[in-house]
Amino acid sequence: MGWRLIWLAEAPIAPSGGDSEAVTVALIAALGTVLVALISWAGSRGARTSPSPPVPDPQLGDRLKVVEIHDEDDRRTLAQLDKHVDGIGDRVERIRWDLDHVMKRLDRLIEQLDPDGGP
Amino acid sequence: MSTASAPPRPAQQLAEPRLGWLGRPDVQRFEVAWLTAFHLLVAAGMLLAPRSQIIGPSTSAIFGFIPLPVWVVWFTLAALVAAVAVHRFTPARLAATWTAVLPLAAAWIVGFAFGVGDGRGNVLGLIVWISHLVWWLTLAARLYLGGPEARWGGA
Numbered sequence: 001m002g003w004r005l006i007w008l009a010e011a012p013i014a015p016s017g018g019d020s021e022a023v024t025v026a027l028i029a030a031l032g033t034v035l036v037a038l039i040s041w042a043g044s045r046g047a048r049t050s051p052s053p054p055v056p057d058p059q060l061g062d063r064l065k066v067v068e069i070h071d072e073d074d075r076r077t078l079a080q081l082d083k084h085v086d087g088i089g090d091r092v093e094r095i096r097w098d099l100d101h102v103m104k105r106l107d108r109l110i111e112q113l114d115p116d117g118g119p
Numbered sequence: 120m121s122t123a124s125a126p127p128r129p130a131q132q133l134a135e136p137r138l139g140w141l142g143r144p145d146v147q148r149f150e151v152a153w154l155t156a157f158h159l160l161v162a163a164g165m166l167l168a169p170r171s172q173i174i175g176p177s178t179s180a181i182f183g184f185i186p187l188p189v190w191v192v193w194f195t196l197a198a199l200v201a202a203v204a205v206h207r208f209t210p211a212r213l214a215a216t217w218t219a220v221l222p223l224a225a226a227w228i229v230g231f232a233f234g235v236g237d238g239r240g241n242v243l244g245l246i247v248w249i250s251h252l253v254w255w256l257t258l259a260a261r262l263y264l265g266g267p268e269a270r271w272g273g274a
Binding site: 019021022023024025026028029030031032033035036037040041043044 | 179180181182183184185193210211214217218219221222223225226227229230233263
């Protein structure tokens, strides 16, 4: 405990700075504390009033049913379109086959008309 | 026909800034621990050192209105609340830490600046205190941005 006695016994040293400077330092210390405390408080208040999670929609079940019905309709429409596209593909294939057949017959006719093939 | 898409990322993950290793809690805890040690050391220094080594032309403005024992108590309290914050980061503990630490640093910077302005101060003390204040401000900002549980003043 000797150090404490020495510290207390020491003669106080008068500050040599101006009074206004010392008051300014004290004011900054005091007002700064208030300012930071206010900022912290405002921050916590802002965080507490942050947007709450959305309330569950009471009509969510109905909406889901409608979406499911639309989904089923879409599936059916897609299946029909798929069949339709398949039919178009078959028809194109048949036309291509017919065209090949016609071209072959045409070649044969040309050969019969001009067996030499000359101009 | 595949319509599968990647699952949406959580909104919070998109909103939070990337702080890198400076945002790691263990690094931030070490920094607050260092802050605690610094304030304890200054309090102990003011308590143990002869007054002639503390109150001089550099610090006369600091000790002119607020007496030395008040500063000792303030530094000790700042170290205590910072130590509590080191134990576990909570918004209230971090808010108390910054409320104690930041104005204190600002006041000492202004006090040292007055001394330097008078032509009898210590510019090194001013630089050290400015560096510390900038460091603690960035630490406070990183802790605030680091996540909801680390936000001083947060939920």
